[in-house]
Amino acid sequence: MKNTIAERIQDFLKQFPPFDSLTKEELLLISGKIKVLYAEKGEYIFQQGGPCHDEFYIVREGAVGLYRGFDTDQSLIDICDAGDLFGLRIMIIKKKYRMSAKADEESIIYAIPAQVFEPLIEKNKEVNKFLLGTFAAHARNNFTETEKGQRIDNTISIEAAKDLSSLRRVSYRKKPVTCSLDDTIQHIAIKMTDKKISCIVIVNNDKHPVGIITDRDLRAKIATGLYAVTSLVGQIMVFPVVTYSKDMTVAEAQIALIKHDISHLCITKNGTQNSKLIGILSEHDLLVSFGNNPSVLIKETKRIRSLHRLRYIRKQVEKLLKLYLEQDIPTKHIIHLISEINEALIIRIIELSLKEMPAAPPVNFCFMVLGSQGRREQLLLTDQDNAIVFEDVEEEDYKATQSYFLELADKITKGLHVIGFEYCPAEMMASNPRWCMSLSKWETQFRDWVITPTEEGTLLSSIFFDFQYVYGTAAMTDRLSEIVFEGVNKSNRFLALLGVSTLQKPSPLGFFKQFLIEQNGEHKDTFDIKTRAMMVLIDAARILILYYNISGVNNTLLRYDKLAEIEPRNAALFESCSKAFRILIKFRTRQGLLHHDSGKFIKLNELSKNDKLKLKRCFRPIRDIQELLRVRFQLKNFM
Template identity: 40%
Template sequence: MSNKAINVLNDRIKDFLVKFPPFSMMTIENLDKVLARIKIKYIEKGEIVFNQGDPPGEFFYVVRKGAVKLERIEGGNNILIDVCDEGDVFGIRPLIAEQPYLSTGLAHEESILYAIHTDDIRNIMISNPKVGYFLASSFAAGSRNKKQGHNTDGLIFISHNQQFLQEDRLLEVQKLSIGRQPISCTLSASIQEAAKIMTQENVGSIVVVDEGQLPLGIVTDSDIRRMVGNDQIVSTMGIDQIMNTPVICLPVGTTFADAQIVMLQRGINHIVMTEDGSDESPVKGVFSESQLLAYQGNSPGIIIKQMKKTKKPTELKRIRDKADFLLEKYLYQEVSINFVSDVMTAINDALFVRAIELSQNDILEESGQKVPVRFSWVAIGSLGRREQILRTDQDHALIFEDVDDENYDEVKAYFLDLANRVVDILKICGFKDCPAQMMANNPKWCMSIKEWKDQYRQWIHSPNNESILHANIFMDYRSVYGDVSLTKQLTAYIMTMVHDHRIFLTYLAKYAVETPPPVSFFRNFILEKNGAHKDQFDIKQRAMLPLVDAARVLVLDQRVERMNNTIQRFERLAEVDAKNKEMYLDAKSAFEVLLRLRALNALKNSDSGRYISPDSLNKIQRILLRNSFKPIGHLQDVLQVKFQLNFF
């Protein structure tokens, strides 16, 4: 074969490999080393690649075309371990451990394999830790049975002090490259001139900069199309008339995760990259959602865009179902749980917003009624804390602005009608009714701002078991739709009230220590004693809520406002209370472990994941769960001392 033909073949192999880990994590030099000794292997259906018990070989394999089955003989039974298809890596045991193969690999159909020399990869693993982390965790996690679901025997849970870096696992959380030079124009340019530059450069956006290349604004092709379509634009107008400002910037070195979350939260498709992430340093690049999709192949942004366009609740459900597949991918590929919860929160928020919009439109079409006054639809509980990864119960409320007595009943009737319609749509989309009816269609939780202030005053002034239970749930609220000034007004009122009546914090602290943590799986491990969940561990009540409740009362004590998320609360506490910094960081890591474990348990059992059978956990999971109990005890000790609960 000529050198030219060899080069063409190598280019084709390289183009294929870079689509899949660990090759997508390699440098060009790494890939060239692999290609220097790569072999192409053709196998017929039924042909064996290696047998169970064979000594380790020189190669591991990547499926280029076709499929390879991995089977294991156990107790005389032939057990299907996995079916590897295009892009899957298998047979890596010789790479990690000089031990015989534990399964047999045979062609499920006519297949083409790439055989990668183990010595070459070992050298790359030394110089490129990302490759090493991926292969080591793949080896530790073992294979998965695609018919039975994923096997979580491996390093699914990673504590903050372990050396495995989750951020290096996926393209989604690798750093963005700046790419080509950003296309820009000055503030003096006309819209026509800017559009001409965009056309010539074949780009979808142009950054408006000053003489020092500092970003002043950004214009996208969709901005121009929208204004032309609405007859709002004259080509000779200055670019400053249509540019978006201020510019949303991120620093060079930003990860895919950070860029994606900012795009979702801000509802934008382009981000300007500057040296320090502010608009006071020169533009270095522009990153678009289309580029993000090109790297990822799948994006929650697409799910959210589809939600915004749909007009039928049944179609909304179909779109929301896609998010569960995304969630499963994130969890089993060990993406940071913070990123997972941010993405699922953005998707759930978009679902709520669309359900509210559809309900408003239906009321308008049926009765001609428009929204009578300003209002805010608020998420409470885990959704309010941005921790509702799964589709569980609905928890929400509604605040509307004060109206006179004459119009009150009519206004409230409108919002209860709206809330009933939203609740019905959410039920179609898989969110169950709250068993305690803590939903906006309950007249108790659909009130004017004055009534909400009165309600919080009652809870804070007259604390008892019921009021503390309600306060804990309704303290973690945030606006999902509507006028955010209403929630800001309510928050300011609550914070003043809490610190004028500090005995309320003592009651919150007392409630937070009422559920002691288990000591271990073998001593004082608290299981349900009867009922449908007998002999199971309630991870929500026994482990997660004690951390949630402790974080809440401690940030209130520190006067930290508008911070609901438990992980963020612990991070903030570590900053303001340096003496207990390690305890707060351990608590943060414990909560991350628990959040992931519950989500994985939910996927495994197709339920809320709340109840876990200890026997179903492997050794690593048991260790991580057991370790998460320790920070609970330490936090409760701090609460006991800080609020003198022994004398209360």
């Protein structure tokens, strides 16, 4: 029976990486040198700015929080519980701590002497990679608080950090922009501006990197007046450069940037300074490679010049979406972030399409998205719905002007299709002449839909009245909003017909409370979660917002929030509708990611009993909101 402290420590350590890759003898050697620490709640193991200890730590029992900041102004970066390592700075950099480690509850901690562990790093590649990955995760993690206090990883999640222990190579920028030692600062500044880059590498005649200049150098040395713009680059360049080979891993790249306190690495043919420069890797590029930072993805989108690269960004968005769902981030937050990235992608495609046009737009115009995109609640890659409004022109110029924008729209819709947004089967896209018109013609169209509603007009208006400005002259969409509300105020019949359409949506449940499934077609025996459940909640929110003449609130969840404010007596119903919609949109998104489709049609036989019950609970507010519409707009008279 094992009874020594070292053997007990060994039994604990072998359960966790990187110790699980060590031999029994190596583990016993380490265990014999470990110190056992007890920390009371609130007690510091080390503090930010303090000297680096001669040991790193693993939590045996309890929990240790890692914090940035001092005293009352501290931000929680990560929580380490049983088996988690922290304080690895001694193994990597040996500089002062950049965060504090404090016991969040009574904890037992093992202190592992760096001197004992270092020889194992040299001989065991798996240990080395794991330590690099864990240190990188702690160094870069930056959590923000959600409305429920949950943590959102806006840079590198713990799961992503585990991926760092793989041999995944970095993705660096090839064909870096370079200059020679004979160039002036003014010349390279112009070059950097034209190329929209943040650094330039100075090379010699053999194309070996001899120095680097970044935006930071230009600000610190030129904008401050320390050097004249006519000076040669050699006077302000940073040298020697830090070089690596193209085979370096993501974890190694992160540590190199942190260790040398730099923002760029030079990639050379053999990894040395005496070798040809073949690429550049920036801190920004490294963050993008993880694909789970919304702000970085948006910034990267603005710089991209090819559709192929934009498609890569959209795929990263899908990974981000999946990660957020797994972390159970609040639905509103997910919708907002994904919508922002989608909008940035659309804007970039418009900009690239404009560059391909033979001439600049003849008049001002506005590109707007419709339907779920217009409501800013499109999470999955579903159909694209969009339109173009352009400035009024003389009648004789109309055809030529429309032709220009149809050509532009064709490029935009093709670009959206390339990155993953399918063409609309009903051709509700700006490339259709019917949805690419002058402002006055759009005004006429909207008035016709509202004042003299038809069955087709009611259907189309339910899509087109959820529009969102994306690019161009925003005042045009503002004008269309005015037309909608002017028309609604003159025609009660229009809202009534919209209400009738909502009541006529197929019911989600039958008489015996069973799911009503599709009876024929390619989706036979599946449940249409969009038409039978989500669209009723979407339509009802739209009708009531129109009823109250509230413009600028297009999102379904925000609409129900606003309605709860306006009608306190019905606040409970609106909150129930909002909750049901949040559950439904998450459920549909998970199904879509699982089956790589729109998530619209659900295979009930693949759902657990619990999932089916969750869905059924969402149907109660659907019936209640339909009843509210029936009474308020006296819909019996229209049916």
